[in-house]
Amino acid sequence: MNTKAYAAFNDADPLGPHTIKRRHIHANDVAIDIEYCGVCHSDIHTAKGDWGRPNYPVVPGHEIIGRVKEVGADVTKFKVGDLVGVGCMVESCKECDPCNHGIEQYCENGFTGTYNSKNSKHGGITYGGYSDYIVVEEDFVLNVPENIDVKAAAPLLCAGITTWSPLRHWNVKAGDKVGVIGLGGLGxxxxxxAKAMGAHVVMITTSASKGEDAKQLGADEVLISTDSDQLKAHKNSFDFLLNTIPVKHDVNPYLNLLKLDKTMCLVGAIEPLEAVDGGNLIMKRKNLAGSLIGGIKETQEMLDFCGEHNIVSDIEMIDIQNINTAYERMMKSDVKYRFVIDIKSLNNA
Amino acid sequence: MNTKAYAAFNDADPLGPHTIKRRHIHANDVAIDIEYCGVCHSDIHTAKGDWGRPNYPVVPGHEIIGRVKEVGADVTKFKVGDLVGVGCMVESCKECDPCNHGIEQYCENGFTGTYNSKNSKHGGITYGGYSDYIVVEEDFVLNVPENIDVKAAAPLLCAGITTWSPLRHWNVKAGDKVGVIGLGGLGxxxxxxAKAMGAHVVMITTSASKGEDAKQLGADEVLISTDSDQLKAHKNSFDFLLNTIPVKHDVNPYLNLLKLDKTMCLVGAIEPLEAVDGGNLIMKRKNLAGSLIGGIKETQEMLDFCGEHNIVSDIEMIDIQNINTAYERMMKSDVKYRFVIDIKSLNNA
Structure with missing residues (x-):
């Protein structure tokens, strides 16, 4: 039997319909009927070959929500009908130190990405969530709380965990002053x-209107980062900074905002930053760090927390036929804050 | 009564003889007959006005060893004849959070430097260790173990504590693989x-001959940082990197060497570094940090450790009359590894 999907066939043309042969369900596998899939900037970069030539055709999508359709003989954690999610990873070695510590995103042998990755166990290339069906090992399938808005839960699987993981790793707690730099899917x-963790949240942005938007989302305060008086007023005052800016930028004005011994964590900019001022780190023993998505265990903790606190993403629903328009709008940062594909639309041939 | 000293009188001319009126000994003060003073790169930068115009005449020197000559009425920690040291700080507010936690180098109100600083309590400008006498509050005076080579202990007060503090702060322990980048006074x-703490120490240098020198000092291994095969062989393997390079440089090849979650700490480069690759931090949750000298409590711990492990600096003794030649040689990195002034030479008028 085949799976309906949308794929990129080269780096220039838009995405279009595609058919994939369904993969066999092994003993530890969970087969999922996909209902919703979030659209991440990584999807665009991969589809367009920005990160090197991918294995075309590419079926992107790693913010997957669906229901279990079938389980392999040895599956114990899921049953048919369960509401589940799949994020950026579908396999890892399970033998290295990071895997043994539940941080598979740092697997020493390299995790298998949900799409455009070589499937070391089952052969072939992985295909992602712009599709009506996926088969994934149960260890990489997440339980999604039934009480939250299901379609708006999709972006939790990448945008959510990418921000959750560093907030937890650097122990953000009630009363901390936390700055979130940049307001997009991650921000x-x-x-x-950060707000739900009890922090005093400051949105740090160049845009006054984004500042207002952030207040609607729960930010307590806004710092306009182009205003030197505001930067000065907040100098050496933050317990943690989550930097979601996805492009090259000057981190020095932000490092100035940190308290002694505190950390700014990058989650967006994987390219070279502008020159970091060594003195800015030395004079108050500050840290500049980075963090990559999150492990399966902490992804489940995040989803459970979202169930308890009724947290989902702010999304704009699209049909799969509008994916190329969505890509164009995302490249202009014109979305609040994540597109989610209604996978039912794959049937509107 | 007056104190003999050597001072810089402007940014162009060499240092020369100078006379300072001795400051009054207050109840908590310790008066010290200086015997030895190490020569730090900061002395040159300050004397020459590289960091802004100083308060000429400048008497540099913040690696001071001497014996207590006199104590104020309320001094309890020291008695006449004690072997003592003074480092980079002679005062701090003693009220802020960092002061209360024994990290006066991060005093929120700014510590008073041993030279060229406004003396907030006693007025005037502080004068450093290129001199036969100094008066310092007892809280900023250190006990120096009598069993170590006294003259070679002087550089412990700055070069020593600047490297000791980050090694301790980031919990370097027996068995850790620690890289020291750059071999000079700090390195x-x-x-x-690091060797005395039980670490496996790798000297990271561009120079094979410095590598050999480092082995004489206790390094277990040498990594020539211009050799891409060696960099590759050590990739993701270090528990801690102490980066002592004092000038602008590319930190990315070094960040590549760190294990997941580990830190490279800058102690030398207070200027802008070359562009840091964000991905290099994100992909294995690495940290780039900085550290400034060390607090009084940990300086005492370091000196006690040096007494127990018989650790001192490798030095070249000079008479004060040769200070300008020493500066010239330091600017060419021609010293193994610290000049120390024999202060008795001040009497050779």
């Missing part, structure tokens, strides 16, 4: 999580 | 301390 989740 | 102390 808006950072604001919601 | 050679980093090698000695």
């Amino acid at each position: 808006h989740m950072g604001v919601k999580f | 050679h102390m980093g090698v000695k301390f």
